[in-house]
Amino acid sequence: MGQKKRKMSFYFCFIALLITMPLSITSVQAKDSMQENNPKIIVIYSSVNEEIDEHQRMLDMLLGHFSTNITFKPASQVKEMDFSQADYVFYYGQQREILPESFIKMISTYKGTFVSIGYNAYQFGERFDNIEWISNTAEIERITQMNNPTKEHPFDPTSILYINITEDEQTEILLTGHMKKKEYPLFLRKQNTYYLAATTIQHPLSIFVANALYEVFGESPAMNVDTHPGYIRLEDVHPMVNPNHLMGIAKILAEKNIPYMIAVIPVYTNPVTKEQHHFSDSPELIKTLKFMQKNGGSIVLHGYTHQFRLSETGEGFEFWDTENNMPIYHNQDEEVIIKTEDDFNTVSDYEQYLHEQKTHEKSYIEERLTKGIEELANYGLYPLAFEAPHYTMSQQGYQITSKYFSTYVGQLQLSDQDWKVMAAAPYITTPSFLHGMQLLPETIGYVDPEDPLALDKMIQNAKEHQIVRNGMVAGFFHPYLGVEVFQEFIQEMEKLPNINWIDLKEMNHNVQTEHVDIQAKEGNITVNMKRMGLFMSSWDYLSYHLKAILLKMLWGFAVIGGLAVLAFVYLTLINRKRYVKRGD
């Protein structure tokens, strides 16, 4: 009994030791902010079946830079009270529709800033009496901005709506489209009423619209002298990555004093053997990652395995089933039968089916995010943000993720029907569909070893995003390409003017699971871990620490053993001498 007690108390001492281990990490650097006065924005829209899709979400992303308070409503459901507290009203006519009388009346009496986009604006009557609606089709291949009308920005032909301005005096043209020698007014203002003559706001249009939105929100757009936030992200760092490559890159970045992000995947799945490798299998990598975390690197969780079925880590999609182009509504080896409402007898059966699917996806994502955060935190690696593998995730996925992370890195999948519909905002933003998460968009792509022009394209994209005030310049690099390729890449990046490299630690982040709470602020990471709970949740977490201690003990053994060998050799020699002396 006595011995048992002693053993128990040893165990508790050990746990206590782990709990009191130093938990904060410090670093330097500062950063600027945005949405200071956080206006309330309401967006009324006309769309197919009144559903929100990629079009509305794109607008959401562009507006999210100016406010965290954005509400979407279909035109048929707008009430007077929706207007009462709105600082800005947007109407997005993505689909042609006869608008309700009441809504038109509300707009005509609304005194605040009103922005109308796309179709149906003619129905607002006198608010747009300066516009002549000509046709629904026009193509442009160049854009000029009001503050720099001589600088033309060319791109592939893009469709817009064709309008003319009937009254020049009060109307300002913020953006003008060009096709050959013909000019098309694209974004215009008359006092506090704006009109954007386009039904979709895709890239590259989004770049210019984003910049012009500064006018709407009472600030002046880019003048080419302001600084741009930017980041470099080391992508797909999983347990089988070569630590030497990583360390080589880390040292270059530390030397240049450039903060950066590391997209870390905690588990590597071998596609052939199906074996799983964790970072605990590679102490060298953990050491490297800790070095990076201390020297300018910030960790971003990049999924848990970066694969769903049996594809290789880093290749596969984790939160989207690409084979069926749908969210993860089933287990990996389950046969997928896609059912429609017609397959069910009653509506409630169908709803039940949908509910089950959502529940499955929810627990799947929750499990992987929890494991990802806790596993890394257990190693002393603290993720500050999340990036979904291949940027794919459903809308529900973003909602679930927002319970764990306050920051999202990369691009956003805008449709629940097709993963390929994805986009980045040109600047940092908090769209409403991220449920409070802040997006640090990736805007310039990556070093593709297959493409000899990859670097040029990245620079091209970077320059494009520097058109926008606060436009983000962010790209990523796969460390397996090696230190030399990275040298080339970083040299090109450094040539870009006016970039302020983001240090995640300097911003506010909050990462949470049941057992782990990570807060980053002003260069400090504060971690609260319920170690007891963590160790109870999986033996692996405790065993990692035990192994580390055991390994140290074994090295201790080796030292004692080595000393003993030396001592024995010495004593043997002394004995031999003694016999020689005695003449035996």
Place this chain on the structure above:
Amino acid sequence: MIEFFLYSSLFTIWLMLFYHLFLMLGGYLFSIKHQQVNRSLPKDDTSLPIVSILIPAHNEEMVIKETIKSMVRLQYPKDKLEVIIINDNSMDATGTITDEYASKYEFINVIHNKPPFAGRGKSGALNVGLRQSSGEIIVVYDADNTPEPDAVRNLVLELQKDQKAAAVVGKFRVINHNKNLLTRFINIETITFQWLAQAGRWFWFKITSIPGTNFAIRRSVLEELGGWDVKALSEDTELSIRVYNLGHYISFIPTAVTWEQEPETFRVWWKQRTRWACGNIYVIQKYLLRFHKLKRKRIVIDLIYFLLTYFLFLGGILISHILFVLRLFFDFNLSIGLVSYVLLILGFLLFVTEVLLALSMEKGQLHRSNLFHVVLMYFVYSQLWLCLMLYSLCKEMKRTLFKQEVTWYKTQRFKGKLD
């Protein structure tokens, strides 16, 4: 799971290695201390007690003559000496040879042990001898031993000097060590055993175990214990434990030397060692379960040592061997890395240097060919030991399960030139 095995095997192996390292250091320190103490033994014979030397002999015609001759050569007052040869049902010429000497020398006596009293093994024979003896101190030699002339005298003087010691153990050396590779290995083994285990334990814990030959024990103690345990296969280990349990201790003196013949063929070696190993396992079984009943807890150290050697160390080495072999074929993706190789090499170096240190304490044993033998021993002899232990464990387990009777195997002797 694999990692768990690896770590636990490394830990047990290294804990044992540390214990041995510690013992070896004790052995070395003892040798230094003993050199200083040993210079002052009295020359006076008048106070020497009567000594009975018991020599159990069963079919020992090949070696018994030399043994008796060495008795004659003993530098001990013959009027205080009584040599009792227990001819235990020999089928060969042992009886006639011993009778011949008994008629020539008065201090030599022979007991011819015939059925139904014979064939009870060494313990039984010793008990018979004990009953017939009259000495105050009992000394035991195996029938293949040729003690040096001052061996008995040194044993007895030590007992006289140290009144608290119940028994005193001398050192044994291998007489046929140059015969072949096996006897060379055994020679190195016995030297290491005595400096590491005997001297080392004596120095640190005041524990030695009776090796079955070349020891002296007080008659009073033997009587108190009721003689030898006839069931015990290794009567020496068993006796040691009982002596300690009485509250006495056994001391070790390296100056009482006997030379004994060791097995010259693998088959004989295997049989002899199997008997020892089974005997030790019997002792562990017997005392481990009655652990708490042992009055003297000091001996517990030894029991634990046995237990660790026979089960944990053996297990550790086995697992480590298996993993080593498996790792040649499969990649377990173990995170342990470099340290396991460092420990592997250090383990080997520790073995070599420990043995060399022990050899350096014996005159003329530290030479180049022995260095080669020590290295070879690690890869051959030590691995054989592993097989032997496994075999003995199985055998003893079988015996316990089927409640088989103990049969005593007598080590086969070899006729040889005695040097």
